Amino acid sequence: MDSILIPAFRLQESMKELVVDPALHGGIQVSKITSNGAIRSRIISLSSDNLALFITHEKIKHPNASATSVAARLPVPMYTLSKGFSFSGSKRLTDQYTRHIDASDLDGWQTGVIGTIKLENARARNPKLSWDRLVHKTITIFHHGLQTVDFIVENDNHRNALIKAMEEIRKRYHANEQTIANDSLLLRYVWYDIDTDKDAKISEKEFLKLCDRINLQKSDLKKKFKDFLRSSNSTRKKLVYGECKALLQSIKSEMTVSMTEEIFSKIFGDDFKQGVSAKDLLKKFLKQAQGDGNASLGDAKRLIATFQTLEMDTVKKNNTADTLTDFDAFEEYLLSESNDAYDPRARESSPKLDKPISHYWINTSHNTYLTGDQLKSRSSVEAYVKSLMRGCKCLELDCWDGDEKTNKAVVYHGFTLTTKILFRDICLVVKSYIDANGGELPIILSLENHCSHPFQRVMAQDMEEIFGSLLFVPSEKEIGKNELPSPESLRGMILVKGKRPEQLDDIADDETTDAEIDGDDPYSDQYNGAPVEEIKKDPKKLPKIVQELARLTLFHGNKFKSFQQSKAQDPSHMHSFSETKVAKIIQKKNENSNLWRAYNVSHMSRTYPAGIRVDSSNYNPLLGWSLGCQLVALNFQTHDTNLMLNDGRFLQGGGCGYVPKPMSTMKARDFRASNRIVIKVLKGNCIPKPRGDANGEIVDPYITVELHDIDFNDGKEEVVISSETTPVISDNGFSPLWDSEEMTFEARHPDVAMFLFKVIDQDLGLDDHIASAAVPVSCLRRGYRSLQLRSPVDNSRTGPFMFASLLVHIDHDMEYLH
Secondary structure (H helix, E strand, C coil): HHHCCCCCCHHHHHCCCCCCCCCHHHEEEEEECCCCEEEEEEEECCCCCCEEEEEEECCCCCCCCCCHHHHHHCCCCCECCCCCECCCCCHHHHHCCCCCHHHHHEEEEEECCCCCCCHHHHHHHHHCCCHHHHHEEEEEEECCCCCCEEEECCCHHHHHHHHHHHHHHHHHHHHHHHHHHHHHHHHHHHHHHHCCCCCEEEHHHHHHHHHHHECCCCCCCCHHHHHHHCCCCCCCCCCEHHHHHHHHHHHHHHHHHHHHHHHHHHCCCCCCCHEHHHHHHHHHHHHHHCCCCCHHHHHHHHHHHHHHCCCCCCCCCCCCCCEECHHHHHHHEEEEEEHEEEEEHHHHHHHHCCCHHHEEEEECCCCCCCCCCCCCCCCCCHHHHHHHCCCCEEEEEEEEEEECCEEEEEECCCCCCCEEEEHHHHHHHHHHHHHHHHCCCCCCEEECCCCHHHHHHHHHHHEEEEEEEHEEEHHHHHHHCCCCCHHHHHHHCCEEEEEECCCCCCCCCCCCCHHHHHHCCCCCCCCCEHHHHHHHHHHHHHCCCCCHHHCCCCECCCCCCCCCHHHHHCCCCEEEEEEHHHHHHHHHHHHHHHHHHHHHHHEEEEECCCCCCCCCCCCCCCHHHCCCCCCECCCCCCCCCCHEEEEECHHHHCCCCCCCCCHHHHHCCCCCCEEEEEEEEEEEECCCCCCCCCCCCCCCCEEEEEEEEEEEEEEEEEEEEEEECCCCCEECCCCCCCCHHHEEEECCCCCCCCEEEEECCCCCCCEEEEEEEEEEEEHHHHHHEEEECCCCCCCCHHHHHHEEEEEEEEEECCCCCC
């Protein structure tokens, strides 16, 4: 079929070549797990174009139907736990009720483990079922930013075929997406939802609905539709895909043409429309405009070749091997991930990880088991799964005595109404993750241990049984070494952080530090709500560690007295500090900050939110990073600015969870210098509705640019934040044009400082945060660059967030640090 009739032609042709088990196209029988744990019979089918999975009550009668044409007719429940009663036609409910999973919505999957709230509910609701057998039949599919759909697939062949198909679909989609324009991918993503009568054409009514879906509103859209049909000399009253794409392209060009020409003219001169040679592209664009002094003529020619292969549907390419003439493709490149402001040398390359583990920042979570606040929210193994998928490498487990008949420890926030989960279940999902991601860098289990001896022995047995040879058991020789092992030497291993000796007076530092005992916080985070006075009166509450568990422990937490004393201890001895304690230490003596940095060269430090943060809010992680602390723990269930900074930091190294600490965090710091950075927000592209919803008002976006930094004020180091905001663009998320005033920032600690770009929708009530991009200053590239936008809820770039970006201009005089 002619490519003009098919959305994202190259992608669809590639997907047609995919060989899958025919049973998937016909539909396989599964048992779907509902949100409340009920088990329902369903059919999973793969669409004829291999671009989507959909879930139906019966087998599809027309096997050539697209996924969305079938899924759109599925019934919507009249009642849901989260929404209560609702009309079945409710657009919002229709959006949230999973009918099908498009290839671009597929985040990943997990098999053979109880790893979600739905599966936990199913096991509790159906205790008579043989879950030891059924667990090996489960598949959890993560979609739309780590939402889940869970199944039991009894047929082993069907289960394996489904997993194999998803692997190939995801691989092929991401291999093709880089060669197709984002607005073409977006149009494919919404096309079948909009083409309601499935005739491969778009009527005027459907075109207006499409414009609403992609956040484009203009008063003359109806007129433009009619004029386009008239100019095409067609008797049809509908547009085929290619015509629809051409119309949208012309509308987009009208909105941004003056800026585009201004950029090209500024880079290449007034005669740019005659074509740009590879030599000029190298000199004027790569070297001068983009500041890439290492670029070569070969790089320029390869860039032109990239423009030639880019699928844009409506653009006829006249480029030669040495000349650029296709300026629409050049603009698409400017907005693409290939031109990301986040330096790909830092983001994609695997760092050399052969230094001691104390030389790295490590992606760390706090109270990992919680799905909400610290007092009454649910604990779930799903929180561990999502943290691991987000790149977390240090997980916290608050361990308490459970059922005395089995001596199985439970994990929850003690002395609160939070629910309990089994310690063993957490170990199983961690093992499942490692099995599915071979060669991962070491995962640290941070044990806050309140268990009695019998339960501790079972914990040790569970870890040794489940992890086997993957559990790192340090020898006395390794514990007494002058330096800690490297992440590379521990690849694929599980490390334990906790306590080794049975010393009553060596109070478990893990969440009971001087700050709490001194009364800075009304409740000790270690004892999860137990008043400090109660702990002092009853020393039996202090944990004593049995040898079976102690011998598995690499990192031994002990009480902090001074950095001089602590530095003399074995490197495997470490401290944990609440954010309150951090502030107290650096305020007490000016030299403490530098003493702490020196300590963190050879030893480990963990920081965590104060116990008074019962809402699970987060503190800013920059101060901990600046002090050289490796384990700066945040509440991953709270999607706030501080977690976004953490996400941006750990995009480095391919999201491996380990980032080499810069030298400035391992020695005395001088804050006298500053670095000037000038940012100009130019335009946006394919910005979705809040939460990626399909329905809702057309967005009125504006951009907030924040610089989070460390400065030296009033004798102490502290986080400083500066912020600038663009004007609001009304009724346009498809291609909003800001061309803002220059925003000037001063970075005092560029090794640690970070920019956070937020796309916000102005509303009558509370403004909605649509998307964001967090970039370390040390990874910020100069020139005309794109910012690849992510969901603020889960940091994902799937579904509608996959196509969203900003174009900015960045000027600074810093050398690349990566």
